[in-house]
Amino acid sequence: xxxxxxxxxxxxxxxxxxxxxxxxxxxxxxxxxxxxxxxxxxxxxxxxxxxxxxxxxxxxxxxxxxxxxxxxxxxxxxxxxxxxxxxxxxxxxxxxxxxxxxxxxxxxxxxxxxxxxxxxxxxxxxxxxxxxxxxxxxxxxxxxxxxxxxxxxxxxxxxxxxxxxxxxxxxxxxxxxxxxxxxxxxxxxxxxxxxxxxxxxxxxxxxxxxxxxxxxxxxxxxxxxxxxxxxxxxxxxxxxxxxxxxxxxxxxxxxxxxxxxxxxxxxxxxxxxxxxxxxxxxxxxxxxxxxxxxxxxxxxxxxxxxxxxxxxxxxxxxxxxxxxxxxxxxxxxxxxxxxxxxxxxxxxxxxxxxxxxxxxxxxxxxxxxxxxxxxxxxxxxxxxxxxxxxxxxxxxxxx
Numbered sequence: 001x002x003x004x005x006x007x008x009x010x011x012x013x014x015x016x017x018x019x020x021x022x023x024x025x026x027x028x029x030x031x032x033x034x035x036x037x038x039x040x041x042x043x044x045x046x047x048x049x050x051x052x053x054x055x056x057x058x059x060x061x062x063x064x065x066x067x068x069x070x071x072x073x074x075x076x077x078x079x080x081x082x083x084x085x086x087x088x089x090x091x092x093x094x095x096x097x098x099x100x101x102x103x104x105x106x107x108x109x110x111x112x113x114x115x116x117x118x119x120x121x122x123x124x125x126x127x128x129x130x131x132x133x134x135x136x137x138x139x140x141x142x143x144x145x146x147x148x149x150x151x152x153x154x155x156x157x158x159x160x161x162x163x164x165x166x167x168x169x170x171x172x173x174x175x176x177x178x179x180x181x182x183x184x185x186x187x188x189x190x191x192x193x194x195x196x197x198x199x200x201x202x203x204x205x206x207x208x209x210x211x212x213x214x215x216x217x218x219x220x221x222x223x224x225x226x227x228x229x230x231x232x233x234x235x236x237x238x239x240x241x242x243x244x245x246x247x248x249x250x251x252x253x254x255x256x257x258x259x260x261x262x263x264x265x266x267x268x269x270x271x272x273x274x275x276x277x278x279x280x281x282x283x284x285x286x287x288x289x290x291x292x293x294x295x296x297x298x299x300x301x302x303x304x305x306x307x308x309x310x311x312x313x314x315x316x317x318x319x320x321x322x323x324x325x326x327x328x329x330x331x332x333x334x335x336x337x338x339x340x341x342x343x344x345x346x347x348x349x350x351x352x353x354x355x356x357x358x359x360x361x362x363x364x365x366x367x368x369x370x371x372x373x374x375x376x377x378x379x380x381x382x383x384x385x386x387x388x389x390x391x392x393x394x395x396x397x398x399x
Contacts, residue, residue, distance in 0.1 A: 002051070004043060013079075015029045016079075023171065030099075034167065067086070070082050070084050078171065081168065084165065084167075094156070094180065096177075098171045099146075100146075101145060101147055106164065109139045109157045111139045112135070112302050114131055114134055114183065116189060122230055122264070126231040127181065131186050133304060136302060147168075160298055179193065187267035196235075207239075218244060226256050233260070284393060299312055300393050300396055342392075348384040348387065365381070368385075369385075
């Protein structure tokens with residue numbers, strides 16, 4: 001395997017040298033090199049793993065925790081090639097402080113690209129703006145995508161198979177393109193590499209108070225929010241919102257933050273609501289092992305509109321995508337003696353249907369929305385079902 005990656009590295013170096021090592025030229029050079037000799041067609045992955053485990057002569061490895069794991073298979077003073085294994089499905093929305101291209105060596109991924117509009121720097125490590133989804137595509141084994149450093153390439157990858165494996169040809173660092181922001185939709189960008197030890201210790205101390213049931217918890221959080229700057233106040237609010245809600249003190253804490261930061265606070269509440277919502281499908285994915293169901297959850301988490309979801313289902317599976325989604329919904333349904341669930345969507349109590357008939361009625365209501373309002377469903381019942389689905393992981397299907 002070293003021979004393949006050494007040849008790939010020499011090819012990239014030779015072409016880049018002719019371009020005087022222009023950073024602007026590197027993504028296209030890396031992409032073309034990967035497409036000319038696709039690793040998916042030339043790399044024996046089990047042999048690569050055996051060789052890495054048994055052969056002593058390997059390129060110097062980094063201390064990075066990017067990848068599960070990351071293997072460096074070629075190193076050059078100007079760039080390197082890494083093989084990244086991914087065991088978990090979710091990757092945050094992010095940008096890079098390096099450039100190059102990545103290639104799907106094994107598995108598949110859902111790839112989404114974004115823009116961050118109306119950006120405003122609150123500090124060197126924190127921005128507010130409007131995160132907009134530009135497009136989502138399904139990347140199968142053999143696909144190659146360029147990486148452009150900085151905010152010109154904001155993206156996320158949801159890995160669909162375990163493991164998914166990527167080959168990345170990348171620069172070490174592109175000066176002037178940082179920080180390498182992570183984006184919290186719909187409005188915030190944070191620098192995940194910025195270290196604020198005081199805030200970290202305060203959050204940990206609040207965790208101690210939460211676990212021990214300290215009655216001073218909510219009052220102290222409120223005082224902190226009334227004193228802290230916007231950036232640190234946000235992180236304290238994010239860390240404590242779950243327990244504050246359990247205590248019935250969330251609205252009071254939010255009012256303190258809102259009074260202090262006024263217009264800026266308007267960007268925070270929908271972001272915190274989105275963070276709380278995303279915990280649902282992410283948590284569900286850890287308990288779902290079927291590959292088709294995991295793909296469905298990936299779509300629900302990453303694609304905000306019904307039409308786009310159905311298009312991606314049609315691209316991966318034969319047959320009517322509505323019927324495919326309904327089959328998955330039925331397989332992911334659960335009924336107790338009193339109510340019926342589809343994933344985390346509960347049958348609305350306002351619709352008077354006997355428990356034994358709820359599953360059929362619920363799936364019929366879901367079909368109604370998937371088909372754009374076709375079929376028989378009263379306006380009142382449609383409103384109740386829409387509200388129930390909109391509160392759940394299935395919200396995109398009624399958007």
